[in-house]
Amino acid sequence: MTITITVEKDGYYEVNGARQEPTVSLYVIPAASKLRRMLKDTKDLIVCPGVYDGLSARIAMEVGFKGLYMTGAGTTASRLGMADLALAQLHDMKTNAEMIANLDPFGPPLIADMDTGYGGPLMVSKAVQQYIQAGVAGFHIEDQIQNKRCGHLAGKKVVGLDEYLTRIRAAKLTKDRLHSDIVLIARTDALQQHGYEECIRRLKAAREIGADVGLLEGFTSKEQARQAVQDLAPWPLLLNMVENGASPLITTKEAEEMGFRIMIFSFATITPAYQGIKTTLQRLKTEGVVGTPEGLGPKTIFDVCGLMDAMKVDTESGGDGFVDGV
Numbered sequence: 001m002t003i004t005i006t007v008e009k010d011g012y013y014e015v016n017g018a019r020q021e022p023t024v025s026l027y028v029i030p031a032a033s034k035l036r037r038m039l040k041d042t043k044d045l046i047v048c049p050g051v052y053d054g055l056s057a058r059i060a061m062e063v064g065f066k067g068l069y070m071t072g073a074g075t076t077a078s079r080l081g082m083a084d085l086a087l088a089q090l091h092d093m094k095t096n097a098e099m100i101a102n103l104d105p106f107g108p109p110l111i112a113d114m115d116t117g118y119g120g121p122l123m124v125s126k127a128v129q130q131y132i133q134a135g136v137a138g139f140h141i142e143d144q145i146q147n148k149r150c151g152h153l154a155g156k157k158v159v160g161l162d163e164y165l166t167r168i169r170a171a172k173l174t175k176d177r178l179h180s181d182i183v184l185i186a187r188t189d190a191l192q193q194h195g196y197e198e199c200i201r202r203l204k205a206a207r208e209i210g211a212d213v214g215l216l217e218g219f220t221s222k223e224q225a226r227q228a229v230q231d232l233a234p235w236p237l238l239l240n241m242v243e244n245g246a247s248p249l250i251t252t253k254e255a256e257e258m259g260f261r262i263m264i265f266s267f268a269t270i271t272p273a274y275q276g277i278k279t280t281l282q283r284l285k286t287e288g289v290v291g292t293p294e295g296l297g298p299k300t301i302f303d304v305c306g307l308m309d310a311m312k313v314d315t316e317s318g319g320d321g322f323v324d325g326v
């Protein structure tokens, strides 16, 4: 038997001539709505590798991840060449996030780091508005002092509960005012300074205000991670897995079994980039060649970065840029 399915532009389709209602929207769904639906309609763990630039994001998409995470540490390292010490400002973060979030309009939703919100309530509000307009699907905002540092370093300090909640409130009011589905992730770094109970108190208070997801940074044991999921259930929690950081190694399988809903791997692409670049440059210095594996040429990189799509757009538009190939 032959089944002929014809899909129309608006999502209506015909099966052997019989017109069917669209079950899948072929329109671009805002990334924030996509992420929100993934959280609401499934029980799956959304695994988001940390990406820090266009190429790392493209590779994560090529491999087929359902979500991406823009790391602030990686953004600071790659755009500013600096350590994760509150040196990246809203402009740096938003510009990077906007580029990544818009690489593929049908691509995976992007969760982006928003650090402390970069100032008082007005700055938080401005940051949330800019992330929404940039097409970011979700963001986390934390309770470290403005002169923050990476969550996996010692010596962190957090602001008082009231100031933290002011940040969360400013974020919530802004996203509501703009009728955005952007997922608000409340992060606390209070574990080092105040202990586990205070973290739970802070996350519960953020949840009260309307934060969609919680993030307790820097778990010191697997038991603690599991406990947090239980103490805050059924509120979804995000786990930040930084290998060789402050926390024990937790796999995606373990995180799923513990009940986490989102898992980010902040250093998933920047550490291998460091490793690969350094080894290669050492070889160049000592042996005089880069030593690129056979078959891996400029086109490989351009293919990952949308060469085929670009050629298609040009050709379909009547352009002649690629009549002789590339």
Ligand SMILES: C[C@](O)(C(=O)O)[C@H](CC(=O)O)C(=O)O
Residues within 6 Å of the ligand: 050, 070, 071, 072, 073, 074, 084, 113, 149, 150, 151, 152, 217, 240, 242, 245, 266, 267
């Ligand atoms: C998640 C994080 O905010 C990031 O920028 O990726 C960092 C990661 C890191 O520096 O270890 C954090 O955990 O503070």
